[in-house]
Amino acid sequence: MRALRLGPPCALALLALMLAAGCVRKADQTGPASGPAGAVKSEAPGPAAAEVGEVPLVPENEARYTVGVSLLTSAHVFYQTLERAMREEALKHKIRLKIQSAEFKAAQQRHQIEDFITSKVDAIVVCPVESANTAAIIGKANTANIPVFTADIRADQGDVVCHVATDNVEGGRLAGERMAELLKGKGEVIIIDHPQVASVQDRTRGFVEALAKHPGIKVVARPVGAGVRETARKAMEDALIAHPEMDGVFCINDSTAMGALAALQSQVKPPNIVMVSYDGDPEACEEIRRGTALKADVVQYPAKIGSQVIQAIADHLSGKPVPKEMPVKPGIVDAESLAATHGKPAE
Numbered sequence: 001m002r003a004l005r006l007g008p009p010c011a012l013a014l015l016a017l018m019l020a021a022g023c024v025r026k027a028d029q030t031g032p033a034s035g036p037a038g039a040v041k042s043e044a045p046g047p048a049a050a051e052v053g054e055v056p057l058v059p060e061n062e063a064r065y066t067v068g069v070s071l072l073t074s075a076h077v078f079y080q081t082l083e084r085a086m087r088e089e090a091l092k093h094k095i096r097l098k099i100q101s102a103e104f105k106a107a108q109q110r111h112q113i114e115d116f117i118t119s120k121v122d123a124i125v126v127c128p129v130e131s132a133n134t135a136a137i138i139g140k141a142n143t144a145n146i147p148v149f150t151a152d153i154r155a156d157q158g159d160v161v162c163h164v165a166t167d168n169v170e171g172g173r174l175a176g177e178r179m180a181e182l183l184k185g186k187g188e189v190i191i192i193d194h195p196q197v198a199s200v201q202d203r204t205r206g207f208v209e210a211l212a213k214h215p216g217i218k219v220v221a222r223p224v225g226a227g228v229r230e231t232a233r234k235a236m237e238d239a240l241i242a243h244p245e246m247d248g249v250f251c252i253n254d255s256t257a258m259g260a261l262a263a264l265q266s267q268v269k270p271p272n273i274v275m276v277s278y279d280g281d282p283e284a285c286e287e288i289r290r291g292t293a294l295k296a297d298v299v300q301y302p303a304k305i306g307s308q309v310i311q312a313i314a315d316h317l318s319g320k321p322v323p324k325e326m327p328v329k330p331g332i333v334d335a336e337s338l339a340a341t342h343g344k345p346a347e
C-alpha cells in the first residue's frame with residue numbers, strides 16, 4: 001500500500017538546530033561518488049566549504065595543546081560543518097588543530113595518524129574510513145600513549161577515550177516511524193544499505209526495530225548502495241526489477257537517496273514509492289520540498305559533534321573525566337516542516 005500522507009510537523013525546537021544541520025547550509029559528506037566503504041554522508045559541497053577557512057587556527061606559539069584530526073573527507077557538507085565547529089571550539093581552549101582528510105582511503109588515514117604520532121600531538125581525532133580493522137591506526141596511538149577520540153563514525157578496535165556521534169539508533173527509529181506513517185502500517189520496504197560502517201548498522205537497526213511494531217510492513221531486501229550515489233542508483237534499478245511491488249525505501253544517507261531517486265525518476269512510468277533518508281543535506285531537503293518520492297529526512301547536527309569532541313578533548317587533557325559515549329540526538333524534517341521554515345521550493 002502506497003500512502004503519501006506526511007506525518008506531523010517537526011517541533012519548533014528543531015528549527016534552530018537545522019541551521020547547523022544541513023537543510024540550510026553545507027555538507028555532511030564530501031568525497032568522490034565512487035569512494036570506498038566508509039562513506040556515510042552526501043556528496044554535494046555547499047557554502048560551508050568557504051566558511052571553514054574563515055575560522056583561523058590557533059597559532060603554534062599560543063597553543064596549550066596540539067590535536068591531530070583525520071577526517072573521512074573534506075568535500076562533504078557534513079564534514080565541512082564539523083570542521084568549522086571544531087575550529088571554533090578549539091579557539092576557545094587554545095587548542096591548535098592539525099587537520100587532514102583521508103578522502104575515503106584507509107591507507108591514507110593510517111599515514112596521517114602515523115604523522116600525528118611522529119609529531120607528538122597531545123591527542124588525535126579520527127573519523128574512521130572503516131569501522132572495522134581500526135587497530136592498525138588507533139593501536140599505534142595507544143602504544144604512544146596519545147589519547148584518541150572518534151567523531152561521527154565509531155571504531156571497532158583500539159582504545160578510544162570518547163566517541164561523539166549522532167544517536168544513529170534513535171535516528172533509524174525516527175526513520176522507521178515516519179515510514180510506517182507514510183505507508184499507513186502496510187507495505188513492502190527495502191533498505192539500501194552500507195553494512196561495513198557502524199553508524200549505518202545502528203541506523204538500520206533502529207529502523208528495523210521501529211518497523212517491528214507494524215507487522216503489516218515487511219523489509220523484503222537490503223541491497224548494498226555503499227553510501228554513494230551511482231552505486232545506490234544501480235542498487236535501486238535492480239530492486240525495482242526484483243521487487244516491483246515495493247512501497248517504500250529507506251536510504252542510509254542522502255547520497256544514497258539521490259541515487260535511488262534518480263533511478264526512480266528515470267522510469268517511463270515511475271511507481272508510487274515513498275522514500276525516507278538520513279542526513280538532512282540541502283539537496284535532499286529541496287527534493288522533499290518539491291514533492292518528489294523523498295518524503296522525509298533524518299537530520300544530523302555535525303556542528304554539535306564537532307564542538308563536543310573538542311570540549312571532550314579539552315576536559316580530558318586538563319584532567320577532567322569524560323564519558324565514553326556522547327550521543328547527539330537527531331531530528332527529522334518533511335515537506336510541512338521545511339515549508340514552515342524555508343517557504344516555497346525553488347522553481
